[in-house]
Amino acid sequence: EAGVTQFPSHSVIEKGQTVTLRCDPISGHDNLYWYRRVMGKEIKFLLHFVKESKQDESGMPNNRFLAERTGGTYSTLKVQPAELEDSGVYFCASSPVAGSSTDTQYFGPGTRLTVL
Amino acid sequence: AQSVAQPEDQVNVAEGNPLTVKCTYSVSGNPYLFWYVQYPNRGLQFLLKYITGDNLVKGSYGFEAEFNKSQTSFHLKKPSALVSDSALYFCAGRKAPNFNKFYFGSGTKLNVKP
Numbered sequence: 001e002a003g004v005t006q007f008p009s010h011s012v013i014e015k016g017q018t019v020t021l022r023c024d025p026i027s028g029h030d031n032l033y034w035y036r037r038v039m040g041k042e043i044k045f046l047l048h049f050v051k052e053s054k055q056d057e058s059g060m061p062n063n064r065f066l067a068e069r070t071g072g073t074y075s076t077l078k079v080q081p082a083e084l085e086d087s088g089v090y091f092c093a094s095s096p097v098a099g100s101s102t103d104t105q106y107f108g109p110g111t112r113l114t115v116l
Numbered sequence: 117a118q119s120v121a122q123p124e125d126q127v128n129v130a131e132g133n134p135l136t137v138k139c140t141y142s143v144s145g146n147p148y149l150f151w152y153v154q155y156p157n158r159g160l161q162f163l164l165k166y167i168t169g170d171n172l173v174k175g176s177y178g179f180e181a182e183f184n185k186s187q188t189s190f191h192l193k194k195p196s197a198l199v200s201d202s203a204l205y206f207c208a209g210r211k212a213p214n215f216n217k218f219y220f221g222s223g224t225k226l227n228v229k230p
Contacts, residue, residue, distance in 0.1 A: 004159060033217070042120075043206060043220035056216055091160065101148045101215045102167050107160035 002026065004108035006092050012114045018080040021111045025074070025094030031055075032075050033095075033105060034067060038088035046090075049075060050098060082115045089113070119143050120209045122221035129197045130229055137192040137224045139207030148210040149190040150218070151181055155203045163205075166190060177201070197228045 005024045013019050025032045034046040046065070047057040051072035060067070064083070069075040079086055089112050093105040121140050129135045141147050151163040164175025171183045181192045192205060204225050208218040 009157075031216075035218075035220075037220075037223075040125075040222070042222045043208075043218075045217035045219075048216045056214065059217070093160075098216055101146075101210055101212075102165065104150075104162045104165070105218065106162075107152070109157060109159040 004092055004094050004106055006090075006108040006111050008111060009109065010112045010114075012116065013082055014116055015084055016081045018078065019082055019113060021077045021079075021090050021113070023075045023077070023092030023108060025092070026096075026106055029094035029096050029106075030072070031095045031098045031105075032069060033093040034075070034077055035091040035093065035107075036088050037091065037110075038085070043091060046077075048098070055098070079113075082113075084115050087113055087115045119211060119219040120149075120207050120221045122205075122207055122224045124224050125222070126225045126227065128227045128229065131199050132196050135192075135194050135197040135201070135226065135228070137205045137207075137226060139190045139192065139221055141188050141190060141207075141209050143209060143211045145212055147183075147190075148215070149181075149183065150208040150210075151175065151179070151190075151192050152206045152208060152220075153203050154206065154223075160206065163192070197226075199228050199230050202226055202228045 007022045032049040037043045045059040048055045049069045066078045089110040091110045093107045097103040150165045152160040166183045207221040
């Protein structure tokens with residue numbers, strides 16, 4: 001079974017440019033999550049999709065970030081325009097179950113974003 | 117407020133020696149605690165979790181973690197470290213009412229030297 005995949009693995013862009021990150025969850029997983037680790041700090045939750053619907057976007061830092069999951073399969077996270085503080089590693093995770101204290105989320109390798 | 121904390125950025129241990137990676141938590145009610153590991157160029161991999169029951173939880177790759185309610189800790193341990201255990205370790209927790217998101221610590225880099 002293929003795991004969670006993310007593309008690209010690395011992205012280097014100039015401040016003010018746009019970047020789109022992609023996440024393909026494990027097949028059949030209705031729940032998809034985005035997290036971010038900035039400057040070697042803790043990994044922080046960004047948002048949660050259930051199929052194509054945003055269940056929780058409380059962690060999205062500002063309106064420069066736009067996440068979509070059309071069709072309930074893969075998801076994209078667009079940053080427009082990118083700022084220096086957006087640099088970090090963006091992780092995607094998926095799970096078959098939501099709302100459970102015990103279920104495991106399966107994480108992708110992350111996309112390392114560098115904004116110059 | 118920080119729910120999970122990892123006080124050490126880095127832990128160095130010699131191969132064959134026991135290792136401990138520390139994690140403390142601060143949540144009201146029942147804590148739900150997890151350990152994940154990230155090897156280079158790989159995704160976060162689930163190691164083990166504490167929900168209820170035995171305070172000593174056994175997980176993958178010979179790792180175990182001890183839940184200590186009085187010290188609000190959930191330290192990751194292994195009796196004998198391997199060089200291949202060198203990786204980045206994250207402690208994570210969940211809290212009611214929203215179990216959909218993890219609260220992660222800042223990560224601890226484990227270096228196991230031959």
